Amino acid sequence: MTALVRLLVAALLALFALPAQADELRPGYLELTQRDAQHWKVVWKAPVLGGLATRTRPAFPPFCTQSAPQARIEGAALVAESTLTCSKDLAGSKVGLAGMDAAFTDALLRVAPLGRPVQASRLTPTAAMVEVSTVPDRWEVARSYFWLGVEHILTGYDHLLFVIALVLLLLRPWTVVRAATAFTVAHSLTLIGTTLGLIGLAQAPVEALIALSIIFLAVEIVKQDPAHPRLSERLPWLVAFGFGLIHGFGFAGALREIGLPEGDVPVALLTFNLGVEAGQLLIIAAVIAALAVLKRFAQPALRTAVLAASYAIGITASFWFIQRLVG
Template sequence: MTWRWLAAWLVTWLALANPARADELRPGYLELTQRDAAHWQMIWKAPILGGLATRARPALPAFCSTGPAQSRIEGGAVVAAMAVTCTRPLDNAQVGIAGMEATFTDALLRVAPLGRPVQAVRLTRDHPLATITAVPDTWQVARTYLALGFDHILTGYDHLLFVIALVLLLGRLGVTVRAATAFTVAHSLTLAGTTLGLFGLAQAPVEALIALSIVFLAVEIVKQGTGPQRLPERIPWLVAFGFGLIHGFGFAGALREIGLPEGDVPTALLTFNLGVELGQLAIIAVVLAVIGGLRRFAPGLLRPATLLLAYGIGTVASFWFLERLIG
């Protein structure tokens, strides 16, 4: 019976892990880039999972009209490009996505007026439209990118499993928070450097290495207690820092898809990283609470449950690694 439950659990994880790019941002994406006084280029990226592709569509003001769309399937999403003609500027007009109330995901609206700062606004089912302002305020950018960072650590399955595995390996609040902070500092460095064009790596090998880092932690969990303390237990912050450098390139790839608002790049980078850190702390709190509950009420189940999670996480990460390596 135990192995049947284990097999069912692993199959469930594999189903969740099906996308080849588990690190990709899940929200939809609507971009308007102005070409001249009356003409814009619109990109509409609607993930198939979550309902945006089938139930939602861009919502533009009445004084704007769209040309024929050129559509394609890309990475589990429908991507459509089309020309937009507007008889007046978008200042104080509402732009967004109609039909979001019937979907299960959020979206990012990015508006790039000609010769003016880019605006980035997070759209939700409760607030599917945004009013375009003449000059975006700094707090708008901060709120948007803070939410994006928080969401990304929870819906970017690579980083989610990495943090869970790190907590399972260390199991104590102080050492886990220090390791997670080292991870954040490291990925902040590579995220900032890549985003600002100082250095970079190809996305495909980065994604494979991210999956491999999760496999590494899963193996360390299984081997824990079978001999002398291994490196991740002796110097966990150093291991987390090293892997954080790799994960930072993955964050940069996700952030590259949505872009950064001109004039507020430092604010966007800082708040995105703060959102990631808040998401990590939330995950750590939940996992440590579960571990603490098992230690108190069912200590005999703690090690079997940890091994079950480790094998599940390792299986999923191995699947990702092979899929990305072959791809």
């Protein structure tokens, strides 16, 4: 029994052994826009961190020639623009990224030919080249942005810790689900509003506030007293909704880094948000399952495990908060 307790506590703590940098979703973005029968404008945007910018490069068919790229740094990304000259139509040929097998992230490909619908595809290390279609798959945008949403919640470590802390605070599955629903509604509002240009906040203070929201939940867990429920326990949906508004600005910042396919903004927004929700539900289910096992087989160790995890969450979020304040 003691070994089981140690194993479960270690499993909970392992969830928080995360890199110092949060919000790690930084995919590449390769865009081809046809200018005339032979020429395409190529834009390649790759994050400096993670290896995509240094290890990969756009790849095209042999009958195409790429001009020398004009490169610049924008934020944490390398942006390179060039002209692609092709002796025949790209339809039926493959374009994508070379050297992606050594990268640790994925990329979006957008092909905008003259007189045909835009094609959007997701490039991964196992599928780094995509055939340019005569009739693009209309569901490809939905699939691509759905999986980007899932990846963002699972690898955007600050959002991940917030959801985990919410579960540790409330413990009861249906209470967690109601609070998570409020969180989803709230971040959907600010995500959509910001992406469409209706509202907006500077990203730096948003990232600091996201870290502060995690610290708040960690403190609430440590200070729990069954005889005197705190605000976060009495009105968890209200707290989750308020912080969800802030996290929505963070999601919007990540989506802005990725870019949205012109003409498919509503579909991309909807499916990205659905992906975030799906990833969030996976996190909630995993943490609730781990706590249920701990409660079933090692009830006395439950509070100890929750406290240990809460301190780990609080320390990590405090580091992020200070880091983001000082820039």
